[in-house]
Amino acid sequence: MLLGIQDIWVWLAYILSILSTVLCVVYGLINWNKGEEPVKPEDVDWAKEEKNEVEDAV
Amino acid sequence: MDLFTFTVVLIYLLATGYLGYQGYRQTKTAADYLVAGRSAHPVIMALSYGATFISTSAIVGFGGVAANFGMGLLWLTFMNIFVGIFIAFVVIGNPARHMGHHLDAHTFPELLGKRYNSKFIHVLSALVIFCFMPLYATAVIIGGAEFIGPIFHVSYETALYIFSLIVAAYVIAGGLKGVMLTDALQGLIMLVGMVILIIATYTMLGGIAPAHQALSDLGSQVPKFLGAIGHQGWTSMPKFGWSAAGTAMPQAVQYHMWWVMVTTIVMGVGIGVLAQPQLVVRFMTVKSKQALNRAVVSGGIFILFMTGVAFVVGALSNVFFAQKExxxxxxxxxxxxxxxxxxxxxxxxxxxxxxxxxxxxxxxxxxxxxxxxxxxxxxxxxxxxxxxxxxxxxxxxxxxxxxxHLVSIMRSVTLGTTMQGNTDTIIPKFISGAMPRWFGIIFMLTLLAAAMSTLSSQFHTIGTALGRDIFEQSVHQKHSTKSILITRLGIVVGLIVSVWMAKTIRGNIIALATAIFMGLCASSFLPALVGGLFSKRMNRPAAISSVQIGFLTSLFWLVFVNGKTAGGLGICKALFGKDNLVPPTWSVTWTVVDPLVVALPLSILTAIVVMLITKPMDKAYADYCFGGPKPNP
Incomplete structure (x- = not known):
């Protein structure tokens, strides 16, 4: 019995939950400085409209 | 309410109010960062995304299901992290952001509508969201009310009304804006609450391996009604198989638990999260791929501590109730x-x-x-x-x-439940019984935080589905006073319907309602969304037929095939005089297969076949969707 868990499939889920978190951490750190993109006018226009729309709803 | 409780709640409300006020003054919603051409801090972004993603449904509802089904539910945690964070952020996030900005789409139905240049798909997906998202909001509200009841020693109904008033006040007073600092504060409270919970639980039960061991040793106390449907202990997966047609009871139902756990809970929610309207829109508020890359770090850790802790603690609550209570x-x-x-x-x-x-x-x-x-x-x-x-x-x-000396599910049996208990009350009972009172209060804040951030985004999505998507598309009026009014009306209707349902359908319902909604979203929208984001070849007829087939198959399955939902709704009984339409010559196991298992493959297949036999979209329009110039009308 591994970690007191009876079934290998449950143990696998326990370990994979932790390993997938590790994957997220490692991937994020490796790519920390990658993927920077310049902000285009369409991005800003989108954000301005989003802001107005949410404020209207409130 | 004693002085301590009062002080803690007051500090929390003041902090939320202060941060909300700061958010207003400095205008720091995600959109504001983007307007300023900047990015929110990755931790702030991930915490606020996580707070929207995780709600009382995950912690109270699915935690309670883990108390019943056992630690096998951790497969859902794995899916939440790998699919809900890693795949979502790394694969789906950036294309959704680019396309959303380029097509000027602000809601999920609008994204689909503009990608396929189809008003029909726009309105249809908005209708699906408007009609079914209240079900998910109901699950979140029940989760809050089930917890507040035992902590403050008030009835479920009283707790429901108090909780609904707090939520309504929060949503109306600014929750809708999604002020990032407020959402992040709620994420932080959730994180602290769950970290304390897992440490306290493992410590109380003698450490990690001994706690699991004690849970494994409880195997002989599995209640008979659970054993009959395949429960093999709380650290084992349920029995897997497929009953042959005509198998007599009780053998006919011996694989039911596996199918419910794997197809409804793990797959329905695990895959469904990719096509969650409110989460897809969230990616559009991000500045760059870099911001998504960075948010993956804290996002993964956050979800592990939310659902991972909820499911482990849920399962381990059996040891507490059976041995220590x-x-x-x-x-x-x-x-x-x-x-x-x-x-x-x-x-x-x-x-x-x-x-x-x-x-x-x-x-x-x-x-x-x-x-x-x-x-x-x-x-x-x-x-x-x-x-x-x-x-x-x-x-x-x-x-x-x-x-x-009862296991969790038997401990939840009381006046008003059946002899099979109510899983939704297990986590609240565990917290109020096993943890010190001060922690109960902190944990209530955790849940309040979890519920408010999720409900805000749900009601915002419900409102815009009615106002921006259905109304504006139907009357060709963009951003009129009328459409704003209808958005607000949508929010109020969504809130009232959700509270009414929370009062009506209480009992073993949180996880089921959440899974139904998420599965429905995946079956209806996933092929159209993924195909639309990644392939220029994916065209309007393929998307429309895929959404229709996915939605209608799911609906048919829910109303006429799935034993629990068909039986609960009663439509099948009223029309055909029987609980479901599975022929007696078929295996009973069909009645526990989740709609997703049938509807999603059908919806994918439809998308591919129709795409291949119909003409591609106009090249200029397809190029436009993927960053090209807007074609002349």
Whole structure:
């Protein structure tokens, strides 16, 4: 019995939950400085409209 | 409410209010960062995304399911992290952001509508969201009310109304804006609460391996009704297989638990999260791929501590209830009889004096008690009596000590539930019974935080589905005063319907309602969304037929095939005089297969086949969707 868990499939889920978190951490750190993109006018226009729309709803 | 509780709640509300006010003044919603051409801090972004993603549904509802099904539910945690964070952020996030900005789409239906240049798909997906998202909001609200009840010693209904008022006030006063600092504060409170919970639980049960071992050793105490559907212990997966057609009971149902756990809970929610309208829109508020890359780090850790902790603690609550629970109380009667009905499946009701012999024979025995400080007016509490129960007087002679020695699900059996208990009440019972009172209050804030951030984004999505998507598309009016009014109306209607449903459909429902909504979203939208984001070849007829087939198959399955939903809705019974349409010559296992298993492959297949046999979209328009110039009309 591994970690007191009876079934290998449950143990696998326990370990994979932790390993997938590790994957997220490692991937994020490796790519920390990658993927920077310049902000285009369409991005800003989108954000301005989003802001107005949410404020209207409130 | 004592002074401590009052102080903690006050500090929390003041902090939320202060951060909300700062957010207003400095205008720091995600959109504001983007307007300024900047990015929110990755931790702030991930915490606020996580707070929207995780709600009382995950913690109270699915935690309770883990108490019933066991640690196998951790497959959902794996899916939440790998699919809900890693795949979503790394694969889906950036294309969704680019396309959303380029097409100027602000809601999920609008994204689909503009990608396929189809008003029909725009309105249809908005209708699906408007009609079914309240179901998910209901699950979140029930999760909050089930928790507040036992903590403040008030009835479920009172807790429901208090909670709904807090939520309504929060949503209307600014929750909709999604001020990032407020959302992040809620994420932080959730994280702290869950970290304390897992450390306290493992410590109380003697450490990680010993706690799991104790849970494994409880295998012999699996209740009969769970054993019959394939439960093999709380650290084992349920029995897997497919009943042959015509198999007699009880063997016919021996694989039910596996199918519910894997197809409804793990796959329905695990895959469904990719097509969650409110989460897809969230990616559009991000500045760059870099911001997504960075948010993956804290996002993964956050989800592990949310669902991972909820499911482990949920399962381990069995050890606490079976071995360690001591209720310090005033026993009122040790022989209260409750009637589970002739078929033993009805809601338990008190047996009147001098009952008929048959009622007396089938009645279950309970002990009724009051907790210290509860007055005589308060409704009595009940715990199921078994011959393992120990009752004695405390050393100081001031109270009775009751040791029920029941596993979690049996501990949740009480007046108003069936003999199969209510999983939604297990986590609240565990927190109020096993943890110190101060932690109960902190944890209530955790749940309040979890619920408010999720509900805000849900009601915003429901409102815009009605106002921006359905109304504006139908009357060709963009951003009029009328459409704003209708958005607000949508929010109010969504809120009222959700609260009404939370009052009506209580009991073992949180996880099911969440899974139904998420599965429906995946089956209806996933092929159109993924195909639309990644392939220029994916065209309008393919998307429309895929959404229709996915949605209609799911709906048909829910109403006429799935035993639990078809039986619960009663439409099949009214039309055809039977609980579901699975022919007697078919395996009973069909009735526990989730709609997703059939509807999603059908919806994918439809998308591919129709795409291949129909003409591609106009090249200029397809190029436009993927960053090209807008074609002339």
């Amino acid at each position: 001591v209720i310090r109380c005033q026993v009122v009667s040790d022989n209260v009889l409750m009637d589970p009905g002739a078929d033993k499946k009805a809601k338990l009701s008190l047996v009147p004096e001098n009952p008929a012999e048959d009622i007396k024979a089938r009645a279950a025995r309970f002990v009724s008690y009051r907790l210290p400080g509860e007055d005589e007016e308060a409704p009595l509490r009940y715990v199921l009596w078994t011959d393992k129960m120990v009752m004695k007087r405390s050393d100081d002679g001031k109270a009775d000590l009751v040791e029920p």
